[in-house]
Amino acid sequence: METITSFPPSAEIRQIVCDSRKVKAGAIFFALRGAKEHGQAFIADAIQRGAVAVVSDDPVATVVPPGVIAIQVREARKALAIASANFYDHPANALELVSVTGTNGKTTTTSVIDAIIKASKSKTGLFGTIAYETPRGKYPAPNTTPESVDLQGFLAEIRDAGGEFAVLEASSHSLTMDRLWGLHFAAAVFTNLTREHMDYHKTFEDYFAAKKTLFTGTGAGAPDTAIINIDDEYGKKLFGLGKKTVSYGLESGADITTKKFQLSFNGLAFTAQTPNGKIQITSSLVGRINVYNILAAIGAAQALGLSNEVIEAGIRNLESVSGRFQRIDQGQPYLVIVDYAHTDDALENLIRTARELNPKGRIITLFGCGGSKDRTKRPVMGEVTGRLSDLTILSSDNPRQEDPLKIISDIIVGVQKTSGKYVIEPDREKAIGLAMDEARGVADTCIRCDRCGAIGIVRGCDPRKSADRQPRSTRHQAPRSRVKRCVRIGRRKVTCNRDCWLHEDLVLEAAWHMTTAKIVIALVVVDLQLDNSRRPQDILITSGHERNSFVWRCARMPHERQVSREELAKVCVILKGGL
Numbered sequence: 001m002e003t004i005t006s007f008p009p010s011a012e013i014r015q016i017v018c019d020s021r022k023v024k025a026g027a028i029f030f031a032l033r034g035a036k037e038h039g040q041a042f043i044a045d046a047i048q049r050g051a052v053a054v055v056s057d058d059p060v061a062t063v064v065p066p067g068v069i070a071i072q073v074r075e076a077r078k079a080l081a082i083a084s085a086n087f088y089d090h091p092a093n094a095l096e097l098v099s100v101t102g103t104n105g106k107t108t109t110t111s112v113i114d115a116i117i118k119a120s121k122s123k124t125g126l127f128g129t130i131a132y133e134t135p136r137g138k139y140p141a142p143n144t145t146p147e148s149v150d151l152q153g154f155l156a157e158i159r160d161a162g163g164e165f166a167v168l169e170a171s172s173h174s175l176t177m178d179r180l181w182g183l184h185f186a187a188a189v190f191t192n193l194t195r196e197h198m199d200y201h202k203t204f205e206d207y208f209a210a211k212k213t214l215f216t217g218t219g220a221g222a223p224d225t226a227i228i229n230i231d232d233e234y235g236k237k238l239f240g241l242g243k244k245t246v247s248y249g250l251e252s253g254a255d256i257t258t259k260k261f262q263l264s265f266n267g268l269a270f271t272a273q274t275p276n277g278k279i280q281i282t283s284s285l286v287g288r289i290n291v292y293n294i295l296a297a298i299g300a301a302q303a304l305g306l307s308n309e310v311i312e313a314g315i316r317n318l319e320s321v322s323g324r325f326q327r328i329d330q331g332q333p334y335l336v337i338v339d340y341a342h343t344d345d346a347l348e349n350l351i352r353t354a355r356e357l358n359p360k361g362r363i364i365t366l367f368g369c370g371g372s373k374d375r376t377k378r379p380v381m382g383e384v385t386g387r388l389s390d391l392t393i394l395s396s397d398n399p400r401q402e403d404p405l406k407i408i409s410d411i412i413v414g415v416q417k418t419s420g421k422y423v424i425e426p427d428r429e430k431a432i433g434l435a436m437d438e439a440r441g442v443a444d445t446c447i448r449c450d451r452c453g454a455i456g457i458v459r460g461c462d463p464r465k466s467a468d469r470q471p472r473s474t475r476h477q478a479p480r481s482r483v484k485r486c487v488r489i490g491r492r493k494v495t496c497n498r499d500c501w502l503h504e505d506l507v508l509e510a511a512w513h514m515t516t517a518k519i520v521i522a523l524v525v526v527d528l529q530l531d532n533s534r535r536p537q538d539i540l541i542t543s544g545h546e547r548n549s550f551v552w553r554c555a556r557m558p559h560e561r562q563v564s565r566e567e568l569a570k571v572c573v574i575l576k577g578g579l
Helices: 039-049 076-087 106-119 149-158 172-176 204-216 288-303 310-317 342-358 379-387 402-415 428-438 564-578
Strands: 015-017 027-028 051-056 069-072 096-101 131-133 136-140 164-170 188-192 227-231 246-250 260-264 267-274 275-281 326-328 336-338 363-367 392-393 422-425 444-449 506-514 519-527 538-544 549-553 560-564
Touching: 015 076, 027 039, 027 076, 027 402, 039 051, 039 422, 051 076, 076 149, 096 106, 096 288, 106 164, 106 288, 106 310, 106 560, 149 164, 164 363, 172 204, 172 549, 188 204, 188 288, 227 288, 246 288, 260 288, 260 342, 267 288, 275 310, 288 310, 288 342, 342 379, 379 392, 379 402, 392 402, 392 428, 402 422, 506 560
Parallel strands: 015 027, 027 051, 051 069, 096 164, 096 188, 188 227, 227 246, 363 392, 363 444, 392 422
Antiparallel strands: 131 136, 260 267, 267 275, 326 336, 506 519, 519 538, 538 549, 549 560
16 A cells, blocks of 8 residues: 555545545545446546545546545455445445355346345344345345445444344456455355346456356455355365355255255245254245255355254245245236346346246347346347247346347347247337237247346137136226227237227227228227227228238237138127227
């Protein structure tokens, strides 16, 4: 460390920050090197706001006024972590820390561990993609893992509230950026490793090297216990790095495993075999992937010394994890699931889970990829959905500064490598409506994937059953006086009989006329989900040929179908009677 300017003996440090917008009087501002900009560009702003010292790993280029200290260090991010721990009086020393890393499963695994700790009546903190939680409250999560200065502040909150534990997700970015530097972990979990963040790490080996850092030590020695997924090939490479290693998985030889398990949309049930005896698991979490997550959480909980009874209770108490195969039940007669799958591996696990739980139904997947992120995973995700889904609906998902259609084009490259059917609808709301329309029966499954709210699975109702003849929710219900005027389009064709049911979110009003040469039917679509008024949302027009057949097109679902003159005549009779 080199002090470039003299240190005033009266200087008092009241705050440590790395964001100039948060600077208050008496702050030390750490000018960190970012992906796009260097923090040195904001030194003048920090000083104007009241910073009394600035720290950087490059020579400070800004003219520093008298009374402000300029310090150059070798590694600014590590210096920030060390200074923050000193500022908050080393709160981690009073806590048992647990960290979970890997490509998929971090959020669910940390949530299960958190639930187990709470079942022991202990106070704890939880930090991850969804939110940052301490005994004092919940905070928004701008990053999966907080910056070191923010994390030390949160750990201090847990300590001061009488807490004993903290559980956090360790992203590859955070490990590369030394956000966890100086922290010692009682337990460190590795879930799996698949393709992700190639825009940042450049190579897969660099990505793995970042994850490996958690087990070689983050400046405070290797973790006391490493809990490793033995079924993952990269997990095997981490064996022996922790002071103690415990394996988990479904293959033979794992320390924590299960021989068989029951899967349903209602949850999981199995007996876990562990070094501390058998544990009877009943969980509302869904799918084979959550068997892995629960086994990992058991390993971490046992490393903390928690009893099997507490582990059973904690897992049983956790109803769901926000955005992770999360069931949404508002009384509707179909199933809705939300998931955050944003990698090809997570997406494949999700679709396979849906297929495993509902083998006879169609799989309809709606998803998009975020903009200004790793482009290489887009076609891979497209290939997954094209291969495993009966229909893929491609839409926009947080495009940021990118053109949504360009993102969709990248995905299509992968879908077209398969024989899978796909539809493009950039408008997210219309795409969801289209997915609803496509879910035809109780066995149908529609999967909606996006990084913002991610996946919804919808099982459609069967209009042939009397219990399903009512509109699926009040927001889709047409006024009673208009129901008799509805004509249902199901499976992309006009129903040609008098037994017409109200479609999920469409009311079709028809005007017709006949000429000597052809029949023209104009259908105006009113989308009740958006607007109960008569304002047209789309227009469907059948273009007539002069003799025996006609073609009808739907602007909302691009499709052509030859319709006989006799069929259209029947439809016209129905429409005439209903208008």
